Amino acid sequence: MSVLNYTGPSDTYRELAELPLPTSAAFTSPQSDVIHVTYSIRDHERNIKRSVAKTYFVVDGGRSVVPPTHHEASDIVGFAISPSKTRQAILREASDQNGSGKKRFVEIWSGTRLEALHDVTKTHGAFHTDDVLSSLSFSPSESALLYTAEANVDAPEGPDADPYPKFRYVPHFGEAAYSKKRPAIFLFRWRSPNESSDFSSSKTKSLTALSPALPAPASVIFAQAVFASEDRVFATGYDYTDDGRLLGIKGCFNRPSGIWELTLPPQLDVDTSDLCASSPCTSLKLTSSGRSCRSPRILRDANGSPTKLLWLSSATGGPHASSVSLHSRNLSPELSEAKLLIDTVWDPAADAFPGLYTEYNLPSRSFLHLSGSAYVVAQSLWKSRTTVLLIDVTTGSVRDVTPAISEDTLYSWNVLCTDGGRQVVCSRSTPTTPSEIVLGRFDERGNVKWKVLDKPTLSPDAERALGELEVSIIPIPNRPSVETIVIQPKRTTEESTPKPLCVTTPHGGPHATSTTAFSPATIALALEGYTLSLPNYTGSMGFGEKYVQKLLGQCGTLDLADCVATVNHLIELGISEPGRQLIQGGSHGGYLAAHLIGQYPDMFNAAVLRNPVVSIGELPCVSDIPDWCYAEFALPFTPRTLMTPEIYQTLYDASPIAHVDNVRTPVLLCLGEDDHRVPPVQGLRYYHALKGRGRVVDVLSFPKECHPIEGVEAARVCWEAGRDWFKAAEKS
Known part of the structure; x- marks a missing residue:
């Protein structure tokens, strides 16, 4: 066999790789009959990934769908719908006129009217819209928005200025996130909560970076912020390790983190169009150490009042990903003790619920209300499929609503969003069926009927x-x-x-x-x-x-x-x-x-x-997840751990490099x-x-x-x- 020789392009690969992949969805009308779905598309001609949005109009009581409209959305990096579904928040990154850089904007739309616009190019760095750091939450009055972005380096300028802040080492979040070192939660207000929604004055527009007070010597990065009330926010706090690290977090569900309650400061009545003030706020950690807690979600009653806080957690240390637990706390009339809704399942019986194996987060809109009860809808691994689970937020009972039966045996499902009532939008696919968009409608007893809204077009x-x-x-x-x-x-x-x-x-x-x-x-x-x-x-x-x-x-x-x-x-x-x-x-x-x-x-x-x-003993010195090399081979790891000859020998013996002399395979x-x-x-x-x-x-x-x-x-x-x-x- 010779070295690698090119035999030409594959039209089949290109066609399949360019099929649109659904990434998110939202119901965008109060009647829940308009659905906005965002897709990622690989464009081999321009060598880029494009973002395209489609809008589906569901009519005749859900029996039919108007052919969708679609538009380019590649400059939209974040999108959220307000609680009333009458407003949209857009985080936009667009090339400047000379193409030499990016300009960033926060936009608030009320229907087809641009209600507020803020140029944040100089205020902070890139928006953070990944699963780990993203925040995009309207206040209940729909007069403020929380989002996450990279804070600017706070370094004085000038030839005689202190140069050290500019070059001081700052840990980052690891693989695919090494540019994320200073994430901060930003609070954008475009009017006072009591102002008419038809009035927006630059005098009341403000942008502030939240600065939660922490007990010494805690060092925490806050993200995943969601409004509960006008001045009450819940967020995920990521802990630095004792040796000053942020362990790589992509694909790792076991990093030390907690759920925090933040109390916001009063509104600033100043226009901060170019500069961003720092707003101190009080903070209270609600979860204990030893868990990786994340994905706070607020359940509200019919009047919009917050009733429960839910979140996911995993054990810290050990395997980087494992079974997930689901927790809740009552918010009304006051914060209660935490309740464990779903615990780890150790050894499930054949075909029984194997435990919760979700994505890193719950869906951003994940609640349904059926027969007076509230449920979380989430996707979870069930052996070699992902399936859709209906979880009672009071009892923690779990029901698989997409079981592997009849023609649905091979489908894997992704939950994209709910309307907060009885509808859920999912994508589903099999190894030979590209991703379809499906709308699920639940009856009062929790039975669901699925309607395919869209299928990709194949040659x-x-x-x-x-x-x-x-x-x-x-x-x-x-x-x-x-x-x-x-x-x-x-x-x-x-x-x-x-x-x-x-x-x-x-x-x-x-x-x-x-x-x-x-x-x-x-x-x-x-x-x-x-x-x-x-x-x-x-x-x-x-x-x-x-x-x-x-x-x-x-x-x-x-x-x-x-x-x-x-x-x-x-x-x-x-x-x-x-x-x-x-x-x-x-x-x-x-x-x-x-x-x-x-x-x-x-x-x-x-x-x-x-x-x-190929050589595990050399990996801890260069990898963003040095703990992996120890945990997977049953070796202890702490912030004080150093490689020793004995540990290296153990890891070398477990490495493929130890068998390189035997390799004959090309x-x-x-x-x-x-x-x-x-x-x-x-x-x-x-x-x-x-x-x-x-x-x-x-x-x-x-x-x-x-x-x-x-x-x-x-x-x-x-x-x-x-x-x-x-x-x-x-x-x-």
């Missing part, structure tokens, strides 16, 4: 090709938490020789899950004629907390054995055959792939590794040059180790790409390179 060739694939979820014998999603051409169910090459693709994490959601890269590879196997090994989420915890101390052995058992079981079933096996994976999936080709050198014909972990490496989680030096060390031993190896290095390598061009080239590497293996 006839793509639609026909997807129809020729077969998908199944196959349990692995004698491994109760292990199953694999298999995607294969339907013709392989008949006797054929030889069988298609089988690509095993273990997920990263390790505490993540491969689901039945549509993946353009996965399906495009299947349409090249390969069988795909996506194993959920021990440690995957959605199977019970027992199996998450079971992997700790057995990384590189138990998960490896699960992957080998998966390969062997598919051979036993006649789905694949020996000598026709391929392996690919990224991050921990790359770690497993590198282990497999080192410990089973005759099993795989070729391997593609994306930002793999290896392609794809590395992101800005990866802060598994820096490219890991992959490069593996490349040089293989090259020095005369093995077949090649490497692609992608500038400005982080851990996932998800830029438009980079993702395409990475996919094409894997396809070409596997093609060469088939010919050799």
Whole structure:
């Protein structure tokens, strides 16, 4: 097999990758008959990700939908609907006239009228609209807005000024968030709460950065702020560690954080068009240490008064992601003690609720009211699917409203929003069905009927090709938490020789899950004629907390054995055959792939590794999640932990680099040059180790790409390179 050779672009990959991906939704009229949905679209021609919004008009009591209108929304980075659904807040970043930079604006719209506009370009840095830091909340009077943005460096200017504040080290939030060092909650008021909504005066417009008072020696960054009343706000506070770190937080649900109550200062009656005042406010932490608490949500009664505060939490330390707990506190007439609504499920019975495995947050609008009771609607992993759960906010009872039955067996669901009444908007997909937008309407007993509002448009060739694939979820014998999603051409169910090459693709994490959601890269590879196997090994989420915890101390052995058992079981079933096996994976999936080709050198014909972990003992010095290297291998980690020769030896023995001499499989490496989680030096060390031993190896290095390598061009080239590497293996 030669080094990597390009065989040309793939029209199939490009078409599938450019399908719109729903990212958010909102009901935008008081009658809940107008739905605004935002999509992300990969534009290969311009090498950018575009944002497009569609507006759906539901008529005839929900029986029909007017064809949607759509418009470009790429300069809108944040969007929120007011409690009355009569106003919209927009955070906008637009290129300035000469194209040399960005200008930032906060806009408040009342219907089609621009009620307030504020240029915040000089006031602060970029808006923060990610899951971890985003705030976008109207006050009950709809006269103020909370949002999160990067505070400017507070450094004096001039030749004789103190230069140290400008260059002083400030921790950041890690992988894909290393520009986020000084997040702050900003309060924008465009009128007084008692003013008429038809009047907006620049004399009452103000922008202030909240500065919560903290007990010494606490050091906290506040975000995820939501209004409960005009002067009462609840927010998430992220703690620095004792050694001054902000541990990398992307994909990590175990970082020390708490839910805080903030009391706002009186309104400032000044116009701060260019400068931003700092507003001290009182603060009270409501949650105890030892938990990673986040995603505060306010439940209101029919009059709009706040009645409950709900939030999610996970244990700190240990696995970076695991089962999530749901908590509540009554807000009326006064703050009550916290109540645990959903606890960890340790070892669920077959097909029973496995515990809550949500996204990082609850949906921004997540409540329904049925028969006088209130419910949270959330998506959660349930084995190899994501499903929609209806959770009673009083009792904590859970019901799956999208169970794996009949034609819905393979759908994975995402909750986008509710209308606060009986309606919910979701997206859903299967491995062969791209994302659809569906509207769910609940009756008083909690039964739901789903209506598809929109489906993506596929070319006839793509639609026909997807129809020729077969998908199944196959349990692995004698491994109760292990199953694999298999995607294969339907013709392989008949006797054929030889069988298609089988690509095993273990997920990263390790505490993540491969689901039945549509993946353009996965399906495009299947349409090249390969069988795909996506194993959920021990440690995957959605199977019970027992199996998450079971992997700790057995990384590189138990998960490896699960992957080998998966390969062997598919051979036993006649789905694949020996000598026709391929392996690919990224991050921990790359770690497993590198282990497999080192410990089973005759099993795989070729391997593609994306930002793999290959030498664990070297990772704590350079990764944004140094604790991962200790927790996953059952080693203690504290802010005082240092690498010792004994610890290094333990981690070296658990690393793929320890087996590099055995590797005979041709290896392609794809590395992101800005990866802060598994820096490219890991992959490069593996490349040089293989090259020095005369093995077949090649490497692609992608500038400005982080851990996932998800830029438009980079993702395409990475996919094409894997396809070409596997093609060469088939010919050799």
